[in-house]
Amino acid sequence: EVQLVESGGGLVQAGGSLRLSCAISGLTLEDYAIGWFRQAPGKDREGVSCISDPEGSEYYADSVKGRFTISRDNAKNTVYLQMNSLKPEDTAVYSCAATGYTLVDVTTMEDVMDYWGKGTLVNVSS
Secondary structure (H helix, E strand, C coil): CCCCEEEEEEECCCCCCCEEEEECCCHHHHHHEEEEEECCCCCEEEEEECCCCCCCCCCCCCCCCCCEEEEEEEECCCCEEEECCCCCCEEEEEEEEEEECCCCCCCCCHHHHHHCCCCEEEEEEE
16 A cells, blocks of 8 residues: 655744655655645645656746755655745645656646645744
């Protein structure tokens, strides 16, 4: 059974940082691309960032570019999302997902995801 489990969310003040983790079991991470998504209250889910292997190419939504960094540790089967300079508008449930496709576009990657985590809440106070 494939499982993706997010952790690292919480309450943080604006300007602060959090590092989210996506621990993956049941598949070999190096064979999959991983995307991070978020869904704010009352809004549609949006792609935040993605990373593919073996190239390790990274892509970001314009709203987080320069503030968020995605990385992966294939040995630990874990993907991270380092979030710096957080803003109240970053408040959302953040989820990770896996796909066998190579990801190159955060705006369309939702359509090709095979496995999803349940999410972790990030709450940024002003």
